[in-house]
Amino acid sequence: MSTKTAPQNVENFQARLVEISDGLPKRLRQCAEYLAGHTDRIAVSTVAQLAEAAGVQPSAVMRFCQLMGYSGFSEMQQVFRDSYGQSPLDYRTRLGNLRKSGAGSPSALLAEFVEVGHNSLENLASSVDARVLDLSVKQLAEAQMVHIVGLRRAYAVASYLTYALERMSVPAFQHDFTGCLDHAHAIRSGDVLLAISFAPYSDETVDLARQFRARDCGVISITDSIMSPLWQLSDHALSVQEVDFGAFRALSATLSLALTLAVAVGTARSET
Amino acid sequence: MSTKTAPQNVENFQARLVEISDGLPKRLRQCAEYLAGHTDRIAVSTVAQLAEAAGVQPSAVMRFCQLMGYSGFSEMQQVFRDSYGQSPLDYRTRLGNLRKSGAGSPSALLAEFVEVGHNSLENLASSVDARVLDLSVKQLAEAQMVHIVGLRRAYAVASYLTYALERMSVPAFQHDFTGCLDHAHAIRSGDVLLAISFAPYSDETVDLARQFRARDCGVISITDSIMSPLWQLSDHALSVQEVDFGAFRALSATLSLALTLAVAVGTARSET
DNA sequence: GTGTAAATAGAATGAATATTCCATTCGTGA
DNA sequence: TCACGAATGGAATATTCATTCTATTTACAC
Numbered sequence: 194m195s196t197k198t199a200p201q202n203v204e205n206f207q208a209r210l211v212e213i214s215d216g217l218p219k220r221l222r223q224c225a226e227y228l229a230g231h232t233d234r235i236a237v238s239t240v241a242q243l244a245e246a247a248g249v250q251p252s253a254v255m256r257f258c259q260l261m262g263y264s265g266f267s268e269m270q271q272v273f274r275d276s277y278g279q280s281p282l283d284y285r286t287r288l289g290n291l292r293k294s295g296a297g298s299p300s301a302l303l304a305e306f307v308e309v310g311h312n313s314l315e316n317l318a319s320s321v322d323a324r325v326l327d328l329s330v331k332q333l334a335e336a337q338m339v340h341i342v343g344l345r346r347a348y349a350v351a352s353y354l355t356y357a358l359e360r361m362s363v364p365a366f367q368h369d370f371t372g373c374l375d376h377a378h379a380i381r382s383g384d385v386l387l388a389i390s391f392a393p394y395s396d397e398t399v400d401l402a403r404q405f406r407a408r409d410c411g412v413i414s415i416t417d418s419i420m421s422p423l424w425q426l427s428d429h430a431l432s433v434q435e436v437d438f439g440a441f442r443a444l445s446a447t448l449s450l451a452l453t454l455a456v457a458v459g460t461a462r463s464e465t
Numbered sequence: 466m467s468t469k470t471a472p473q474n475v476e477n478f479q480a481r482l483v484e485i486s487d488g489l490p491k492r493l494r495q496c497a498e499y500l501a502g503h504t505d506r507i508a509v510s511t512v513a514q515l516a517e518a519a520g521v522q523p524s525a526v527m528r529f530c531q532l533m534g535y536s537g538f539s540e541m542q543q544v545f546r547d548s549y550g551q552s553p554l555d556y557r558t559r560l561g562n563l564r565k566s567g568a569g570s571p572s573a574l575l576a577e578f579v580e581v582g583h584n585s586l587e588n589l590a591s592s593v594d595a596r597v598l599d600l601s602v603k604q605l606a607e608a609q610m611v612h613i614v615g616l617r618r619a620y621a622v623a624s625y626l627t628y629a630l631e632r633m634s635v636p637a638f639q640h641d642f643t644g645c646l647d648h649a650h651a652i653r654s655g656d657v658l659l660a661i662s663f664a665p666y667s668d669e670t671v672d673l674a675r676q677f678r679a680r681d682c683g684v685i686s687i688t689d690s691i692m693s694p695l696w697q698l699s700d701h702a703l704s705v706q707e708v709d710f711g712a713f714r715a716l717s718a719t720l721s722l723a724l725t726l727a728v729a730v731g732t733a734r735s736e737t
Numbered sequence: 738g739t740g741t742a743a744a745t746a747g748a749a750t751g752a753a754t755a756t757t758c759c760a761t762t763c764g765t766g767a
Numbered sequence: 768t769c770a771c772g773a774a775t776g777g778a779a780t781a782t783t784c785a786t787t788c789t790a791t792t793t794a795c796a797c
Contacts, residue, residue, distance in 0.1 A: 207691050210691060210692065211691055211692075211696065211697060214691075214692050218743080218744060218745090218794095219744080219745090219793095220744075220745065220746095221744090222692075225692055226664060226690060226692045229690040229691050229692045230689060230690040230692075230706050231706075233549070236508070236509050237508050237509060237545075237546040237549055238546075239783085239784065239785085240784075240785060240786085241783095241784075241785090249745090249746095250745070250746050250747070251746095251747090251784095251785080251786090252745075252746070252747080252786085252787085252788095253744090253745070253746085255785075255786060255787085256744090256745090265785065265786065266784095266785060266786080267753090267784095267785065267786095274509040274510075277505070277508070277509045278505070284587050284590070287587070287590045287591045288590060291590060291593075291595070294595055297732065298599070298729075299595070299598045299599055299601075299602045299725060299726075299729040300593070300595040300598060300599075302725045302728055302729055303589075303590070303593060303598065303721070303722065303725040304590065306721040306724055306725050307586045307587075307589060307590045307721055310582070310586050310717055310721050311583060311586055314579045314582045314583060314586075314717070315579075317575075317579060318575070318576060318579045321572070321575060323570075323571070323572040326571045326572055326575065327570065327571055327572075329571075330571045345628065346625075346628060348624055348625075348628065349621040349622070349624045349625035349628070349720075350621070352620055352621045352624055353618075353620075353621035353716065356617065356618060356620065356621070357713060360712070360713075371643070439728065440632070441629055441632075441724055441727075441728060443717070443720055443721045443724055444625065444720055445582055445586070445715070445717040445720065445721065448621075448715055448716055448717065448720065449575070449578040449579055449582050449715045449717065450575065452578055452713055452715055453571060453574045453575040453578050454571070455713075456574055456711065456713060457571040457574055490773080490774060490775090491774080491775090492774075492775065492776095493774090511753085511754065511755085512754070512755060512756085513753095513754075513755090521775090521776095522775070522776050522777070523754095523755080523756090523776095523777090524756085524757085524758095524775075524776070524777080525774095525775075525776085527755075527756060527757085528774090528775090537755065537756065538754095538755060538756080539754095539755065539756095539783090
């Protein structure tokens, strides 16, 4: 244990955390990482609660406190209890505070995106057709291989979806058209395409969907309306109305839907 | 003691306080008055501390708690502890419960992800440091070229960021390590790196940040806590606590923050 | 492999804390 | 002034919790 005096305020606490963060053994590192991200919980939790949340034994938390220079957990907790402000402002007030910093300022922008994200999620929850969702999952879970395509603004979604499926051991192939290759030969019977596209729709995405159709392979799509060319090409189409702010959309709703599909498919597959 | 059920949130607590405040005996009135004015202290104090602050005996505080309908002080305190900060819901076990209970239908999953997204966004709104955000935007806006890196789970964010910057005519270069090329030669004086990484941190991302440092180029990062290796390597670091649900995160907050950066930088550049 | 030190888990301990109980005080109506 | 019930203070108890200790495991150097 260092002879340095223990941090007596939250700021010093964080600084100290950075200091000691090198070469920490596994469990102590777990403590450090959890507490770094949840400093606000320290004031109102017991050792056992923090330990469980961090995934370690209570004794590990104690060792961590001592490593930080405190005599024990209680002393450390006292620091946070003293600096404990009144319960955090509600959501509306926080947004208001962010906006106050002036229209067009980064904080005000963030407030807008946060709000837009909220609305999009709300929208999603109420507009998704559970039946279509179920059927989509079923079809994807039975696929030999899941092909994924999404370009331009939908590319990020396609990437994350591919990543999530891979992580769940679902055979997935992302068509990203690097080098302008279309990998049409990779389509095999029993495969299913998951296509993501929003207006203005990428020709490449729509073409790929057509190819799958032509070969009697399934097509599921995530798109924005029944006017989408993907709508008619798909066995099942999930629509997401992302609320726009300026020229950009935060994709919160689309990503949530995509992730839902990935996890549901992954789970369904591992059960069979 | 009333048979009415005890208030389970702060709002009801206040309402109940008003209800019972008529014709209270002296000491209980003291309790009520003190606690009404210091509700925020309840979560982080002991009975003895509150009693002393209110100028009464601990037993008086106990009687007050029971008058409010709680079984004792601990139950009342729990209400205030829970209401502070993000709800201590453990999504990992919730996911497990969902699966076990057979309620793991895709729609139920979606509902969870929507809720997680909401929480993450609220979290972001309250935890973001407006000053750091401003400085980050300034530095990025002045960069000759913005380099972007984000791998694995952060790759989708990096992609979307690059897309958004491109769309706003900001010179941006995404390091995606395809073909295991690191494009180290592309770093030039006046460039700035925007690095995105979450635990477990990709070595490639951290290495790239080191290279920028070594060449006296700026580094901005979006990461999850001050324990991140990126934290110390960055001129400015923005932290985002995305709420996990099972092994996955919906990235709602991260994407919103990323997009804010992109739009703010794009705007700042076009103004000069 | 073998030996050594560090790290860890989990039970055991002791301190702090909530809670109850009872003797005493206070207020009120005869 | 007395009687009676409510209110109170403070000590006694039970419970929860922080903290320590020790056996075991893990990591590392030889």
